[in-house]
Amino acid sequence: MxxxxxxxxxxxxxxxxxxxxxxxxxxxxxxxxxxxxxxxxxxxxxxxxxxxxxxxxxxxxxxxxxxxxxxxxxxxxxxxGEVRVPEADPPGDWRGALAEGARSLRAMILRHPWIAPMLGQAGLATLGPNLMRQSERMITLFRAAGFPPGEADQAMNTLIAYVIGMATSEAAYLSMLARSGRTEQEWAESLRPVVEQAMRDHPRLREAHAAQHGGDPERVREEGFGYGLERVLDGLQARLGPAGGSAG
CATH class of the missing domain: 1.10.10.60 (Homeodomain-like)
Known part of the structure; x- marks a missing residue:
């Protein structure tokens, strides 16, 4: 130097x-x-x-x-260091292991909502021992699935980006709830008249909102995260082809 x-x-x-x-x-x-x-x-x-x-x-x-x-x-x-990325069990179930790791990452961010805005200020945090360990385990799963070295890293980053993006929004929302002193259900009920008024001229939004109205907000968040996670994994699995071989 x-x-x-x-x-x-x-x-x-x-x-x-x-x-x-x-x-x-x-x-x-x-x-x-x-x-x-x-x-x-x-x-x-x-x-x-x-x-x-x-x-x-x-x-x-x-x-x-x-x-x-x-x-x-x-x-x-x-x-x-709280994130757990398991080994595939059974050995071929790389997708299940990655889903478990993704859910563990989301849970960590929701336990520590301050971490979401800090990620952009974290410098060379990727060199930290816990992050290195997590990345090694995750990329090992992608390699076992059949992704070549360079693409395995890209696939890992894609999955992590989805989790961080979703969990960052959730963490901000839960932090706001904590400051308000209200439960999720109380917050949703207090906003219902305003939301319905705002959607009056938007029939597709009204339809989507009605399908979720009355459901437990935490369960709705869990299902929303799970839906997106499965679709990301669907896309990554499609790269391996119908036989699950190497990505081309």
Whole structure:
């Protein structure tokens, strides 16, 4: 690397501090940062707030985490450690294993709604050990299905993009509900007259809305996610041809 060019800024591209204080470590900092985010949201995340919660000065934190950008990389990878991508069971059921992994990713995002807007700020988070582990397991499933190396990566990214897109919208909606203090059912009922009025001149929308009216909103969300997931997997499976061989 030329001397006049700075190193790529990422927590994963610099050495860890070798002298750890027993009371403070990167792992403890990250765990507390996740708790702060879960309890108070992304707006509350800064080194001063985190230091207060840890009973340490912000300068002590900087020995382990260079700043907020690195902290975001670390908390994103920590949350991804909750995602479970199973092996195919039975061995040929790559589709079932990928669906389970996709649902696990969605569940993680809904547990930690702060992660959705952070994904665009996460720098080289894909180099984190948990994200690398998840990607390795997922791409192994696509390779076992018959996708060649380059396309297996594209197929994996397509599936992940669907999950993140759907779950990001859900997470924003659930965060709004939490701030309102209402349940999903209460929110839906309070909006019903306004929605029906807005759809008055849109018969196809009225028809679609009527088909779902009265259903449990959480179940409707689950079914909507499941429908899209199956269609994405249908499209990927179609690339393998009728015999399930290599994509061409």
């Amino acid at each position: 030329p001397a006049d060019k700075p190193p790529v800024p990422s927590v994963w591209t610099r050495p860890r501090a070798t002298r750890e204080r027993p009371a403070l470590s990167r792992e403890r900092i990250v765990a507390e940062a996740v708790r702060l985010l879960d309890e108070e949201g992304a707006e509350a995340l800064n080194m001063r707030n985190l230091g207060t919660r840890l009973g340490a000065g912000a300068t002590s934190l900087y020995r382990h985490v260079a700043g907020k950008d690195e902290l975001i990389e670390l908390v994103v990878d920590e949350a991804y």
